[in-house]
Structures are given as C-alpha cells and as structure tokens.
Amino acid sequence: MSKKTPQAIRGTQDIFGAEAEAFAFVVETFERVRRIYRFRRLEMPVFEKTEVFARSLGETTDVVSKEMYSFDDRGGESLTLRPEFTAGIARAFLANGWQQYAPLKVATHGPLFRYERPQKGRYRQFHQIDAEVIGAGEPQADVELLAMANQLLRELGINDVTLHLNTLGDAESREAWRAALIEYFRAVKDQLSEESQERLEKNPLRILDSKDPRDKPFLADAPKIDAFLSEEARAFFAAVTSGLDAAGVKWVRAESLVRGLDYYRHTAFEFIPDEGSASAAALGSQSTVLGGGRYDGLMESLGGAATPAVGWAAGIERLAMLVGAREEKPADLVIVVEDDGRVGEAIALIGNVRRAGFTAELVASGSPRKRYDKAVKRGAVVILSLRPAMGNGITTDNPEAGVLSVLGAYR
Numbered sequence: 400m401s402k403k404t405p406q407a408i409r410g411t412q413d414i415f416g417a418e419a420e421a422f423a424f425v426v427e428t429f430e431r432v433r434r435i436y437r438f439r440r441l442e443m444p445v446f447e448k449t450e451v452f453a454r455s456l457g458e459t460t461d462v463v464s465k466e467m468y469s470f471d472d473r474g475g476e477s478l479t480l481r482p483e484f485t486a487g488i489a490r491a492f493l494a495n496g497w498q499q500y501a502p503l504k505v506a507t508h509g510p511l512f513r514y515e516r517p518q519k520g521r522y523r524q525f526h527q528i529d530a531e532v533i534g535a536g537e538p539q540a541d542v543e544l545l546a547m548a549n550q551l552l553r554e555l556g557i558n559d560v561t562l563h564l565n566t567l568g569d570a571e572s573r574e575a576w577r578a579a580l581i582e583y584f585r586a587v588k589d590q591l592s593e594e595s596q597e598r599l600e601k602n603p604l605r606i607l608d609s610k611d612p613r614d615k616p617f618l619a620d621a622p623k624i625d626a627f628l629s630e631e632a633r634a635f636f637a638a639v640t641s642g643l644d645a646a647g648v649k650w651v652r653a654e655s656l657v658r659g660l661d662y663y664r665h666t667a668f669e670f671i672p673d674e675g676s677a678s679a680a681a682l683g684s685q686s687t688v689l690g691g692g693r694y695d696g697l698m699e700s701l702g703g704a705a706t707p708a709v710g711w712a713a714g715i716e717r718l719a720m721l722v723g724a725r726e727e728k729p730a731d732l733v734i735v736v737e738d739d740g741r742v743g744e745a746i747a748l749i750g751n752v753r754r755a756g757f758t759a760e761l762v763a764s765g766s767p768r769k770r771y772d773k774a775v776k777r778g779a780v781v782i783l784s785l786r787p788a789m790g791n792g793i794t795t796d797n798p799e800a801g802v803l804s805v806l807g808a809y810r
Contacts, residue, residue, distance in 0.1 A: 410515075410523025412716075417724035422526075424725055425718045426508060428554050429528045436547045438506040438530055443487050445510065449477040451490050454700050466513040480512035484529040485694065485710055486701075492533055493703040501534025501706075508715065526715040536707035538635050541666045541693060542642030548689050548711055549648045552670060557721045559676035560688050562643070563653035565624070565667045566636040567604075570696070572628045573664065577603055579622040587617050598659075605659040623654055635665050662696030666709065678721050688721065689713035728758075731806050733779040735770045736763035738787035745785055748802070757806050781805050 407413060414422055433440075449469050468480040481487055484507060497503055508528040517523060530547060532540040545562065552560060567573050580603040588596055592611040599606065607618060628636070643650050658667050669690035672678035678688070691711025698706035732752055736745045742763055752759045760777065762770045774782050783802055 408523070410517040412522060412524075417726050418719065420725040420727050421719040421722045422715060424722055425555060425715050426528070429506070429508060429551060432547060432551045432554060433506040433530065435550075436504070436543065438504045438547070441488065441491075441505040441507040442509075443484075443491055443507065444481075446478045446480050447487050447490060449479040451486050451701070452479055452482060466515050468512045468514055482511055482513045484511070484527065484712060485531065485697070488529075488531055488533070488710075489697050489701055489703075489708070492706075493698065493701055498534065498704075498706075502540065503533045504531070505533070506530045522716065527712045528715060528718075529710065529712040531708060531710035533708040534706055535709070536695070538638035538666075539642060540707075541639050541709050542646060544691075544709055544711060545643060545668065546646040546648055548670065548691075548713075549646075552689065555718060555722055557678060557688065557718070559673045559678045560670045561673055562648060562650040563656055563669045563671050564640070564643075564650045565653050565656040566628065566632065566639075566665055567658060567663055567667055567692070568624055568628050568632040569635075569664055572624065572632045573661075575627040576622060576624050579627065580604065580606070583621055584617070591617070602659040604657040607655045607657050618655065625654075632665065639666055658692050660694075662694050662700055663692050664695040665693040667692035668711070670713075681720050682717060688717060729778040729780065730760045731757040731779065732759040732781045732783060732802060733774040733777055734759065734761050735774045735782060735784040736761070737767050737770055737784055739763075739767065740787070741785040748783075752802060752806070755803055755806075757803075 449467070452467060467482050469477055470479075472478055488505065488507070491497070492503065506529065508526065510524055510526050512524055514523060515521065530544060532544055549562065552558075568576065581599065584591065584595070584599050584603060584606060588599060590613065591599070591606070592609065592613045594611065595606045595609055595614050606614060607621060609615070609618070640650070653669070656667050656669060670688045671686050672682060672688065679686070682688070689711055690713075691709070693707070693709040695705070695707045697708060698704065732749075734745050734749050736742050745761055745763060749759045749761050760779070762774045762777075764770075765773070771782075771784055774784075781802065
C-alpha cells in the first residue's frame with residue numbers, strides 16, 4: 400500500500416525557479432538599499448511572549464483576537480509566532496538597552512504568520528521587509544525613511560505607485576479628532592455597517608477606511624484631522640511634506656488614511672499603485688505595496704520610556720509579483736569534461752574560477768559524447784571543453800589564464 404504524499408499547509412507556499420529568483424531580487428535590492436541609507440541589520444526570534452503583541456497591537460484588534468498563531472510551551476507560557484515586526488523590534492530595543500544607540504536605524508526581513516483567509520498576495524506564512532528609526536522625533540527621520548522606501552521601489556522597477564500621505568496629529572490633536580468622530584458617527588450609528596458600529600466607541604478612526612457601501616455615504620462629511628491639528632502638529636507635517644519635495648519624492652494627500660491604534664502619531668503613509676496601472680492589475684484588491692507610520696507611543700505600552708519612532712514594512716511576495724518572474728542568469732562559464740581522466744583538472748580549474756568571482760558549472764556526468772550539447776543548452780558566456788588528446792576549447796598552454804582572460808573581457 401503506497402503512502403500518501405503530504406501536501407503543503409493551506410496558506411503556505413513553496414517558491415522555486417523564476418518566482419524564487421524574483422523573491423531573491425527583492426531581498427537583495429532591499430539589502431543593498433538599506434546599506435546605502437546606513438540602516439543596521441537586525442535579526443530577532445520568530446516567536447515572542449504573546450503579551451508583546453497583545454499589549455502593542457491591542458487586545459481588541461483583529462490581529463490579536465482572530466489571526467495570531469499562539470500556543471503554550473511546556474512551561475505553560477503563552478507564545479506567539481510573530482504577526483508583524485515592529486512589536487518585536489520595540490521589545491528588543493527595550494530589553495537589550497539599545498537606547499544607547501539612539502537614534503537607531505534598523506532593518507530586517509523574514510517570515511511572519513497570520514491565520515487569515517488565503518488569497519492572491521496574502522498567505523498565512525508570508526514574508527516582509529521592514530525598516531525602523533527609533534529614538535528620532537524629528538520629521539527628517541520620516542523623510543529619510545520615505546526616501547529610502549521610494550528609492551527601493553524605483554530600483555525594483557516599480558514606478559507606477561504613488562506615496563499616499565496623511566497626518567494623525569500629536570496626542571492632543573488625535574484625541575480631539577477622535578472625540579469629534581465619535582459624536583459624528585453616533586448620530587448615524589444605526590445606518591452604519593455592523594463592523595463600524597463595533598468600532599465606533601473603541602476605534603472610530605478605522606471607520607474612515609471602511610470599504611462597506613453602507614458606510615461610504617457618511618465618510619465624505621466626517622470631521623477632518625486638519626481642523627484639530629495643534630500648531631506643533633501642523634508644523635511637523637509641513638516639515639515632512641517640504642522634506643519629501645526636496646528629496647524628489649512625489650506624494651498625494653490622503654485624508655482617509657488612518658491608523659487605529661492609539662500609539663500612532665503624526666505621519667501615516669502607504670505606497671499605492673496608480674489607478675489603471677500594471678501594478679494595480681497585478682495586485683487586485685491587495686492595493687498597498689508598502690506602508691507604515693510614526694508610532695511615538697508604542698514603547699510606553701511595553702513598559703519603556705516615551706520614545707519616538709517611525710517605520711514601514713512591505714510584503715516580499717507582493718513586491719515579487721510586481722517585479723515579475725525572473726529567470727536565473729546563465730553561468731559565466733561551463734566546463735565540459737569529455738575525458739573522464741581530466742575530472743581532477745576540471746575541479747581544480749572551476750574552483751579557481753569561482754574564487755575569482757565568476758559563476759561556473761561543471762558538466763561531467765552522463766554520456767561523454769552528449770556532455771557538450773548539455774553545456775550549450777545552459778547558455779553560458781564561455782564553454783571550456785576538456786577533451787581527450789585534442790587540447791582545450793581555449794587554445795593556450797594555461798587553460799585557467801585563458802578562461803579568466805576571456806571572462807574578464809565580458810565583465
């Protein structure tokens with residue numbers, strides 16, 4: 400009786416070939432750009448104490464109440480696979496005393512986990528790139544972070560997206576706006592969607608980004624943050640927008656762009672595909688390419704001192720979809736061993752070529768008569784054939800020098 404082959408868990412994926420090359424291209428480009436901007440590499444545990452996410456994300460959010468993968472370890476402690484990066488980074492900042500490095504610019508990437516309905520561009524195990532500036536309260540930190548995101552997208556070849564930008568004001572401004580929204584939506588509560596009715600008292604800002612058609616008639620006339628901004632908050636937002644203009648980052652104002660959690664302050668942003676663009680068609684309803692904001696109140700929720708911070712994250716799978724499938728580049732050199740007696744020579748030669756920084760493959764198995772044809776199909780820049788009693792494909796007494804000379808000319 401044959402055994403049934405196990406299948407991948409729903410909401411996970413196996414990535415290979417051209418799709419894996421696109422995934423790698425996103426990560427490699429991110430690593431290069433974060434070095435240009437002097438963001439330090441950060442690695443963290445893939446799971447944390449559940450309280451790290453419950454306290455930072457809020458007990459009432461969908462992520463905490465419905466989407467987290469949580470479990471008790473053998474000691475009875477509740478642990479959670481990370482659903483996002485920021486809370487874990489904040490925990491690490493406080494637990495390791497990284498305040499001494501502030502302002503700290505860090506970047507990371509890796510897998511995250513959320514139990515939600517799988518769909519195009521959204522998985523239960525997914526991957527993100529993430530960049531944060533911790534301990535910098537100046538608007539210039541927001542500008543640098545957004546300039547970095549903009550450069551990353553352009554270097555990935557994603558040019559049909561635009562930065563959508565809003566301000567949530569400082570704590571005083573946000574609270575005044577929140578109170579006005581509650582008063583406004585209470586008057587029409589019975590006409591709102593069930594989800595918005597639930598959000599009304601706890602999270603009224605989230606009603607503003609509702610997609611439910613029952614809510615939309617009331618959104619246009621809802622109170623706007625600009626009417627409640629303090630002078631300091633207004634000046635902060637003006638400094639961000641003028642900085643973006645100076646950096647050459649195009650942006651549009653998006654008054655409905657909000658963040659529901661109380662620790663978010665000032666800048667909120669998303670890079671969204673332009674209407675009718677190829678990126679919009681590729682992503683469908685999953686419209687946000689990269690998003691983030693300033694979260695000056697987060698450290699306090701984790702027991703730390705008030706610490707300003709701003710960050711963003713982007714899904715690698717979504718970016719890879721926009722980059723498109725990428726075939727692996729052909730090797731610089733393929734060495735064909737048509738004489739089995741020269742295998743040792745080929746191994747030594749290919750090692751030296753690789754140490755010189757060139758990509759190389761060895762074809763030394765199967766029928767000797769068919770090995771050269773195999774090499775041709777691989778499309779290498781240079782093919783070196785080691786043949787019996789006929790010399791080498793490159794006419795020189797020193798095959799290695801000849802190969803490196805030819806490859807160098809192509810570089």
